[in-house]
Amino acid sequence: MTAARLLFTKPWIWSFAATVIVWVVTVLFTGGASSLGLSQAALTFAAFSVIVGIGQMFVITLGPGNIDLSVPATMTLSGTLALKLMDVQDGMILVGLLTSILLGFAIGIGNYALIKLLRIPPIIATLSISFIVQSTAIWANRGLRIKPPEVLASFTTSSLFGIPNIAIVALILSVVAWVLLKKTIYGRWISAIGQSTFAARMTGIPVDGTRLVTYILCAVLASICGYLLASFSGGAALNMGSEYLLMSIAVVVIGGTAVAGGNSNIPGIWGASLFMFLVVSMLNTYGFGAGFRLILTGLIIIAVILVAGGRQSNR
Amino acid sequence: MKISSGTIRLIIPAASLALLLAAVFYMQPRAMSYTGLNLLFNLAVPIALATVAQMLIMAVNDLDLSMGAFVSFCACVTATFLQASPAIGVLIFLGAIAAYAVIGVVIHVRELPSIVVTLGMSFVWGGLAVLMLPSPGGEAPIWARWLMTSRPPFVPMAIVASIVIAAVTHFVIMRSSVGVLIRGIGGNVRSVERAGWSVIRIRAGTYALAGFFAVLSGITLVGLTTSADANIALRYTLLSIAGVILGGGEFVGGKVSPIGAVIGALTLTLAGSFLSFMRISPDWQIGAQGAILIVVLALRLFLNRLEKREKGR
Numbered sequence: 110m111t112a113a114r115l116l117f118t119k120p121w122i123w124s125f126a127a128t129v130i131v132w133v134v135t136v137l138f139t140g141g142a143s144s145l146g147l148s149q150a151a152l153t154f155a156a157f158s159v160i161v162g163i164g165q166m167f168v169i170t171l172g173p174g175n176i177d178l179s180v181p182a183t184m185t186l187s188g189t190l191a192l193k194l195m196d197v198q199d200g201m202i203l204v205g206l207l208t209s210i211l212l213g214f215a216i217g218i219g220n221y222a223l224i225k226l227l228r229i230p231p232i233i234a235t236l237s238i239s240f241i242v243q244s245t246a247i248w249a250n251r252g253l254r255i256k257p258p259e260v261l262a263s264f265t266t267s268s269l270f271g272i273p274n275i276a277i278v279a280l281i282l283s284v285v286a287w288v289l290l291k292k293t294i295y296g297r298w299i300s301a302i303g304q305s306t307f308a309a310r311m312t313g314i315p316v317d318g319t320r321l322v323t324y325i326l327c328a329v330l331a332s333i334c335g336y337l338l339a340s341f342s343g344g345a346a347l348n349m350g351s352e353y354l355l356m357s358i359a360v361v362v363i364g365g366t367a368v369a370g371g372n373s374n375i376p377g378i379w380g381a382s383l384f385m386f387l388v389v390s391m392l393n394t395y396g397f398g399a400g401f402r403l404i405l406t407g408l409i410i411i412a413v414i415l416v417a418g419g420r421q422s423n424r
Numbered sequence: 425m426k427i428s429s430g431t432i433r434l435i436i437p438a439a440s441l442a443l444l445l446a447a448v449f450y451m452q453p454r455a456m457s458y459t460g461l462n463l464l465f466n467l468a469v470p471i472a473l474a475t476v477a478q479m480l481i482m483a484v485n486d487l488d489l490s491m492g493a494f495v496s497f498c499a500c501v502t503a504t505f506l507q508a509s510p511a512i513g514v515l516i517f518l519g520a521i522a523a524y525a526v527i528g529v530v531i532h533v534r535e536l537p538s539i540v541v542t543l544g545m546s547f548v549w550g551g552l553a554v555l556m557l558p559s560p561g562g563e564a565p566i567w568a569r570w571l572m573t574s575r576p577p578f579v580p581m582a583i584v585a586s587i588v589i590a591a592v593t594h595f596v597i598m599r600s601s602v603g604v605l606i607r608g609i610g611g612n613v614r615s616v617e618r619a620g621w622s623v624i625r626i627r628a629g630t631y632a633l634a635g636f637f638a639v640l641s642g643i644t645l646v647g648l649t650t651s652a653d654a655n656i657a658l659r660y661t662l663l664s665i666a667g668v669i670l671g672g673g674e675f676v677g678g679k680v681s682p683i684g685a686v687i688g689a690l691t692l693t694l695a696g697s698f699l700s701f702m703r704i705s706p707d708w709q710i711g712a713q714g715a716i717l718i719v720v721l722a723l724r725l726f727l728n729r730l731e732k733r734e735k736g737r
Contacts, residue, residue: 227718239714240717248708399558
């Protein structure tokens with residue numbers, strides 16, 4: 110009884126409950142035939158949202174106003190450059206990954222440099238950077254669509270013991286992020302900064318360094334996600350990141366991370382990512398058109414936040 | 425002579441706009457004419473209205489991520505219902521404004537993050553727009569077309585409209601008692617509440633007013649483009665936020681400036697025209713827009729520092 114009560118006080122439980130409901134409703138419609146395929150697809154596509162969501166979560170944890178809008182542009186540029194560099198050669202896979210990570214580093218530093226030097230709100234700083242990054246991607250994307258190296262393509266599309274490889278990668282990254290958040294001094298620092306930047310500065314926490322690292326972390330995760338997504342979908346496209354802007358914010362907040370900062374939640378991101386994918390596929394199975402699908406997606410997001418948000422304010 | 429801090433807040437965006445305008449005139453002297461100015465600022469009117477709407481939401485410490493989707497929705501309604509049967513069109517708009525008020529109430533009552541609620545609403549508006557106009561089309565109402573293409577003497581329509589918008593919103597937000605209450609909620613909710621005002625009502629009113637300006641933005645946009653599309657104004661979400669910030673507004677604290685917001689919107693519009701005069705390759709157009717945003721904000725920081733040094737003396 111106490112265990113159940115403890116479970117219900119966890120903010121992430123709601124996103125998982127909603128996920129299970131949507132999964133059951135979808136599978137019921139198809140008579141159970143699609144349960145395995147649906148679960149695998151959900152895990153694969155949720156994994157991409159999880160990877161960018163974790164980065165966004167670290168940034169949002171920093172407190173009000175902290176948000177990274179350069180995520181989609183970073184994903185696009187990273188996917189484009191990495192595939193161009195690897196040029197279908199299997200030997201270049203690691204070099205491509207390394208380039209992506211370095212690119213993420215550079216964009217993260219650029220983001221924070223603008224925030225710090227120009228003292229502009231993160232939302233505008235990351236937006237300006239994302240314009241420049243997007244332009245670079247358009248310029249780099251000229252010419253033919255380059256395929257990913259054979260080994261990398263098969264790695265991203267196959268699965269191990271029925272679990273998609275991408276989901277395993279996302280799981281490993283989540284565990285690392287969880288340890289970082291809950292077990293290291295860095296994780297304590299970002300929570301402290303999110304709860305009160307002033308108090309954090311007074312206690313001697315290196316606020317600027319911590320924020321810099323967080324923005325770099327977010328950009329690096331976005332570039333890794335872009336690298337994987339481009340390999341998974343057989344090439345980079347200029348609009349491949351666009352849906353992940355709203356998605357990365359939505360999964361963080363639906364997952365129970367406080368928008369005001371200082372309180373973050375990794376399991377919730379998984380629940381929310383699975384939920385967001387399953388909602389769309391449920392509406393697809395029921396044969397709704399694009400318009401109705403969008404409307405219902407929006408209403409469901411609001412409904413979830415109404416239920417989950419109410420719980421939070423009661424605590 | 426003593427200058428109020430509100431005026432100083434305005435000088436910076438105005439200077440940025442003047443500088444950009446000077447650069448455009450230097451590169452293309454022929455732009456210095458009635459037609460030239462009209463072309464330069466043509467698309468500024470809907471952006472300015474959307475920016476004012478966003479500014480209202482930001483005045484109560486919220487952020488509307490559904491602005492672009494909502495303006496697109498309004499544009500679709502204008503090009504279909506408002507054109508074919510004006511009564512139904514007006515009813516839909518009233519419903520949409522009421523919906524905005526409800527969103528404001530829900531956000532307040534349940535203490536929800538506005539970013540997420542409006543994020544959800546952006547899907548809803550987008551879906552409704554797609555239902556109305558699955559493919560680009562529709563037709564502008566004759567009066568909207570007439571309004572946007574009319575040629576008043578001496579000063580182009582776009583500039584007249586911008587001045588009217590700035591003046592009206594300045595009066596409502598900065599001079600009226602309602603405006604003080606709206607900004608008061610952004611500044612200190614508790615003190616407004618303790619003074620005996622109903623915060624729910626003010627917030628609902630603010631959201632409704634924002635919805636109203638966004639509706640006007642959709643109508644004027646269709647007046648310019650003559651047809652609509654479900655994705656026509658999606659970039660307005662980010663443009664409107666950037667416009668408010670460029671105009672000297674803040675994310676929190678109820679510090680907003682209606683005239684600044686309109687100037688910010690004009691600056692952003694001009695930046696687009698500026699780039700086409702520069703003959704920058706289309707690949708780099710978006711990037712250059714980002715660079716201009718950065719330069720303008722750097723300028724603002726520089727002027728802010730200057731101002732502080734003056735004060736220190």
